[in-house]
Every structure is written in structure tokens, then in C-alpha cells.
Amino acid sequence: MEMESIECVSSTDGIEDEEIQLSHHQFSSAKTHSNIIPAGIAPTSVHELLECPVCTNSMYPPIHQCHNGHTLCSTCKTRVHNRCPTCRQELGDIRCLALEKVAESLELPCKYFSLGCPEIFPYYSKLKHEALCNFRPYNCPYAGSECSVTGDFPYLVAHLRDDHKVDMHTGCTFNHRYVKSKPREVENATWMLTVFHCFGQYFCLHFEAFQLGMAPVYMAFLRFMGDETEARNYSYSLEVGGNGRKLIWEGTPRSVRDSHRKVRDSHDGLIIQRNMALFFSGGDRKELKLRVIGRIWKEQQNPGVCIPNPCS
Numbered sequence: 027m028e029m030e031s032i033e034c035v036s037s038t039d040g041i042e043d044e045e046i047q048l049s050h051h052q053f054s055s056a057k058t059h060s061n062i063i064p065a066g067i068a069p070t071s072v073h074e075l076l077e078c079p080v081c082t083n084s085m086y087p088p089i090h091q092c093h094n095g096h097t098l099c100s101t102c103k104t105r106v107h108n109r110c111p112t113c114r115q116e117l118g119d120i121r122c123l124a125l126e127k128v129a130e131s132l133e134l135p136c137k138y139f140s141l142g143c144p145e146i147f148p149y150y151s152k153l154k155h156e157a158l159c160n161f162r163p164y165n166c167p168y169a170g171s172e173c174s175v176t177g178d179f180p181y182l183v184a185h186l187r188d189d190h191k192v193d194m195h196t197g198c199t200f201n202h203r204y205v206k207s208k209p210r211e212v213e214n215a216t217w218m219l220t221v222f223h224c225f226g227q228y229f230c231l232h233f234e235a236f237q238l239g240m241a242p243v244y245m246a247f248l249r250f251m252g253d254e255t256e257a258r259n260y261s262y263s264l265e266v267g268g269n270g271r272k273l274i275w276e277g278t279p280r281s282v283r284d285s286h287r288k289v290r291d292s293h294d295g296l297i298i299q300r301n302m303a304l305f306f307s308g309g310d311r312k313e314l315k316l317r318v319i320g321r322i323w324k325e326q327q328n329p330g331v332c333i334p335n336p337c338s
């Protein structure tokens with residue numbers, strides 16, 4: 027289908043071959059589904075019309091308007107104390123059905139098209155896709171607090187280093203010592219994060235203490251800063267030991283798309299019982315000293331093999 031041949035069809039009166047000119051824009055009919063407004067050609071004013079002038083979010087039904095025709099979204103309507111934010115007149119309770127219908131007839135590119143998403147959706151199902159779109163920005167992988175920062179990886183890595191004071195390491199092997207005083211006190215969310223940079227990628231090593239059922243445990247696991255398909259190209263091992271004993275964990279890093287909590291709750295990592303940890307630690311058990319040796323490597327490409335996630 028050529029982009030130039032966008033038809034202008036009324037979708038309300040059932041007469042499909044009647045052409046109406048709606049100001050300077052052309053709207054496609056929901057019935058034809060072949061008329062797509064491509065990102066580069068879409069008249070910006072359609073987007074502007076459907077953008078709430080108060081919060082600038084896309085508007086979804088019910089879309090409201092004032093007596094003078096100024097539109098706003100339903101979230102903002104509840105916040106403006108019955109005054110139109112544009113003209114300050116009393117707002118009333120008028121729904122803008124025409125604009126809702128116009129929205130319904132649109133097919134629009136995913137809002138992450140500039141980040142590479144090629145998908146096009148009917149206006150009202152766009153939001154659902156965007157929540158799961160592979161091209162959406164990543165959330166901050168820091169686990170210690172609710173952090174709402176999102177972005178691409180160079181941005182998030184700088185954010186982790188500068189704002190969360192996370193340790194950065196270059197290379198695919200590591201040898202870490204975790205020291206904790208009063209190891210008898212296991213608080214949930216006693217965690218540490220280290221970022222590793224190797225193979226041109228970033229990995230997050232989490233280490234923490236929590237209560238697993240009745241048992242206090244320490245857990246270490248790796249997350250890959252990228253999506254799950256790409257994460258499967260890598261493997262890692264963690265080794266912890268002392269006093270002539272050791273535990274070795276070998277696994278596939280999880281994508282940071284899976285939340286820290288989800289990975290932790292699926293037990294997909296090295297789990298050390300506290301008694302074992304204290305045994306490895308040696309000494310008088312007043313202080314926990316754990317040496318964790320790790321390695322990250324790239325797997326041979328083998329497209330025929332599918333490694334399932336233990337929790338999905």
C-alpha cells in the first residue's frame with residue numbers, strides 16, 4: 027500500500043465511500059485497517075489533539091471538554107476543581123465523543139519507534155504494547171530502594187555509579203570479599219551491587235542476605251543489562267568456600283527486565299545457608315567474611331538449544 031493513497035473515510039455514518047475533509051488532516055477508518063499513518067508522515071496535529079494539554083499524556087476515553095471545546099484527560103479532569111485549565115471557565119461534565127472516535131480510527135507507531143520499534147497499533151491497544159515493548163527503556167537495576175530512573179544502558183550505568191555509588195569493575199573475572207559484622211542479624215534487603223563491564227556488555231552482581239523460609243541465607247546472582255534472548259549468550263560461575271569446602275554455582279544471567287525481587291524469589295543463583303557461610307568464614311563467627319570468586323563467559327552460539335528459565 028502506498029502511503030500517499032491514504033483514504034479519508036467517515037467511520038460514523040456507515041457510508042464508506044463518502045470522503046470528508048477534516049480540516050487539513052486525513053484520518054483512516056478503523057473498518058479498513060489498511061490505512062496506517064506512518065510515523066514520519068503522520069500530521070503532528072493529530073497527536074497534539076490527542077495529547078492532554080495539561081499533563082501531555084495521550085488521552086483515552088472518557089475524553090472531556092469544556093463549554094468552549096478545550097479538551098483534557100480524565101485524570102486531569104479530577105484534579106482541576108471543575109475549572110478548564112485553558113480558559114478558566116467552569117468545566118462541567120461534557121464528553122468529547124468525536125475525539126474519542128477519531129482516536130479509535132487511528133493506527134499509530136509504537137511510542138518507542140525512535141528507539142527502533144517498527145510496530146504499528148490501533149490507538150487504544152498501543153498502550154498495552156508499549157508496556158511490554160522490547161524497545162522500551164530499561165528501569166534502574168538498583169535493588170535497595172524504589173528508583174524510578176529509566177534509560178539506556180550507558181545512562182543507567184552512569185546513574186548507578188554517580189547516584190547509587192555502585193562499584194564498577196572491568197573484566198570478566200572477579201574475586202570479592204564480603205564482610206559483614208554481626209552476621210547473626212539477617213535483615214531482608216541487605217544487599218550489595220557491583221557492575222561488571224566485559225564483552226562490551228554490563229552485568230549486575232547482586233549479593234544479599236535474607237530470610238528464606240525459616241533459614242537465614244546469603245544469595246549471589248548475576249543479571250545481564252539487556253534482554254533475555256541476549257542474556258542466554260552468556261554464562262557465569264560463582265564459587266564460595268573456605269575451610270576445605272566450597273560451593274560452586276553455574277548459571278545463565280537473568281535479564282534486568284526481570285526485577286531483582288523476581289530473580290531472588292526464584293532462587294536462581296548461589297544460595298549459601300548462614301551456618302555454611304559462617305563455616306566458610308572461619309574465625310570466631312563474630313564477623314562474616316565471604317570470598318566469592320566469579321567468572322563470566324560467552325557461550326558458543328548454538329541456536330538450536332533453548333535454555334528455559336526456572337521461573338517462567
Ligand SMILES: [Zn+2]
Binds near residue numbers: 079083099100101102
Ligand atoms: Zn491530562
Ligand SMILES: [Zn+2]
Binds near residue numbers: 113
Ligand atoms: Zn476551556
Ligand SMILES: [Zn+2]
Binds near residue numbers: 139143145155
Ligand atoms: Zn514497541
Ligand SMILES: [Zn+2]
Binds near residue numbers: 173190
Ligand atoms: Zn537508580
